[in-house]
Amino acid sequence: MSDPIKIEAPTLEEAYKKAAEQLSCSINDLDIKVLQHPSKGILGIGKKNAIILVRCESESEQPKVEEVLPKIEKPKEEIFDNFYKEKKDLEQIAQEVQSELNELFKNICFGLEPIEVKPYSQDTLLIEFSGEDAALLIGKEGYRYKALSYMLFNWINPKYNLQIRLEIAEFLKTQEEMIRNYLVPVIERIKKEGKGQTKPLDGVLIQIALRQLREAFPEKYVAIRERNGEKYIIVNEFRKN
Numbered sequence: 001m002s003d004p005i006k007i008e009a010p011t012l013e014e015a016y017k018k019a020a021e022q023l024s025c026s027i028n029d030l031d032i033k034v035l036q037h038p039s040k041g042i043l044g045i046g047k048k049n050a051i052i053l054v055r056c057e058s059e060s061e062q063p064k065v066e067e068v069l070p071k072i073e074k075p076k077e078e079i080f081d082n083f084y085k086e087k088k089d090l091e092q093i094a095q096e097v098q099s100e101l102n103e104l105f106k107n108i109c110f111g112l113e114p115i116e117v118k119p120y121s122q123d124t125l126l127i128e129f130s131g132e133d134a135a136l137l138i139g140k141e142g143y144r145y146k147a148l149s150y151m152l153f154n155w156i157n158p159k160y161n162l163q164i165r166l167e168i169a170e171f172l173k174t175q176e177e178m179i180r181n182y183l184v185p186v187i188e189r190i191k192k193e194g195k196g197q198t199k200p201l202d203g204v205l206i207q208i209a210l211r212q213l214r215e216a217f218p219e220k221y222v223a224i225r226e227r228n229g230e231k232y233i234i235v236n237e238f239r240k241n
Helices: 012-023 065-072 076-105 140-160 171-193 204-216
Strands: 005-009 030-036 050-056 116-121 124-129 163-168 221-227 230-236
Touching (some): 012 030, 012 050, 030 221, 076 116, 124 140, 140 163, 140 171, 171 204, 204 221, 204 230
Antiparallel strands (some): 030 050, 221 230
């Protein structure tokens, strides 16, 4: 495993995204240590950026030097211009994706309402499926949901550099609430003991739990582990060299 790099950004979320881009690594595979939490200060005075120390757990996902340098060499003016252009065009992208999705699903045999796509955050689109047969797109234990989410992500992310939040008949909302309730005693135990792990989780549940635990413990090492074909999440202190 290579040496970690230091990343600075206005928020932890932006720092994680920046790290993933520079390391060509999934956010889920980042080994993160928070050096400084962001602070807004008072009227801009005392404002602090988030600073993290990060590396990719998988060596195979480390970027080539030539892939990183063009990003580093971009002038600040170009970076800010691109940021405001992307922000301005997010609504337009949402409308474009919505139009293409409705065209794709117009002849499906399920009873669906028109698919809605709208900005969810600065870098995420919310895609909503509803209608009397929408739940059929979820499938047993969420496997259809996972497959559809994977398909949509691999279309939208490379084309628009955006994340997605897929909601089908409030499935994601229900799953998030269920995991949030399950994690309450887990989080309390981790606070007392300094470390811990979840029960085996599958499909979209493990990704939801990973996100919620990283939000609860931004200063700790939170990662997915697999044993005997089952996946679970561990929470621990960062190793000190």
